[in-house]
Amino acid sequence: MQSLVDSISRTIDWLYRWEIVPPIDTVVASVELAIKDFHYYKTAEQFESRLTNLVKALYNDTIKAPEFVDALGALIARQITLAYREAWNDEGGGQFPDYLTAASEAAILAQFDFVDQFARDIVDARIDKTPIDGLLARVPLWANRYNEAYNDAVMLITKEAGGNLEWVLGETEQHCSTCANLNGIVARASEWEALNVKPQNAPNDKIECGGWRCDCTLTPTDKRRTPGAYGRIEEAIL
Numbered sequence: 001m002q003s004l005v006d007s008i009s010r011t012i013d014w015l016y017r018w019e020i021v022p023p024i025d026t027v028v029a030s031v032e033l034a035i036k037d038f039h040y041y042k043t044a045e046q047f048e049s050r051l052t053n054l055v056k057a058l059y060n061d062t063i064k065a066p067e068f069v070d071a072l073g074a075l076i077a078r079q080i081t082l083a084y085r086e087a088w089n090d091e092g093g094g095q096f097p098d099y100l101t102a103a104s105e106a107a108i109l110a111q112f113d114f115v116d117q118f119a120r121d122i123v124d125a126r127i128d129k130t131p132i133d134g135l136l137a138r139v140p141l142w143a144n145r146y147n148e149a150y151n152d153a154v155m156l157i158t159k160e161a162g163g164n165l166e167w168v169l170g171e172t173e174q175h176c177s178t179c180a181n182l183n184g185i186v187a188r189a190s191e192w193e194a195l196n197v198k199p200q201n202a203p204n205d206k207i208e209c210g211g212w213r214c215d216c217t218l219t220p221t222d223k224r225r226t227p228g229a230y231g232r233i234e235e236a237i238l
């Protein structure tokens with residue numbers, strides 16, 4: 001954000017040097033809009049309200065399926081891109097690496113089929129006069145894409161560095177037995193990836209809670225690997 005502010009200041013200075021007085025109200029308004037737009041759909045709640053409106057609009061036939069697909073596709077692409085950038089800022093640093101660009105692009109592509117299917121299901125529900133509730137119930141799953149993409153990126157970054165990840169129990173009051181058994185296990189990022197064990201990611205067939213209410217994390221750590229970590233993870237999961 002600082003670089004955005006810097007470049008705006010430089011532009012205004014430059015305009016003044018040419019004795020052009022920038023219309024400051026317009027500048028402020030457009031900057032505020034840019035910042036708001038940048039952050040707006042970042043949180044799950046904001047994404048959820050935007051997608052809820054899109055689902056209702058398609059269900060009520062105020063928008064058409066291609067419009068819905070474009071809008072949701074753009075939202076998802078943005079979430080995933082932001083999540084990978086943020087993970088890199090938190091756990092990496094320096095120039096954004098090619099392997100993360102490739103992984104984020106693959107993650108975005110992998111969503112397209114689901115987006116198309118969701119649009120078809122909404123149109124079918126309208127035609128069949130099925131209530132909208134079942135469709136709206138799927139919105140939170142989409143809204144969690146940001147967190148999932150962030151976690152995937154952290155796993156990749158840690159793996160690339162040859163580092164370890166620890167399963168840290170979330171703050172959900174009741175934990176499923178799988179998450180409780182995984183709690184505190186430190187294994188190489190490559191091992192977690194090879195076993196394909198991740199928190200959240202509902203519907204998650206590796207953990208008893210299905211990932212629905214899970215807020216556990218795989219957190220990068222300097223701690224030593226748990227003895228027999230790979231086998232212990234295998235024993236813990238379903």
Ligand SMILES: [Zn+2]
Pocket residue numbers: 170175176179199200209213214215216
């Ligand atoms: Zn959990």
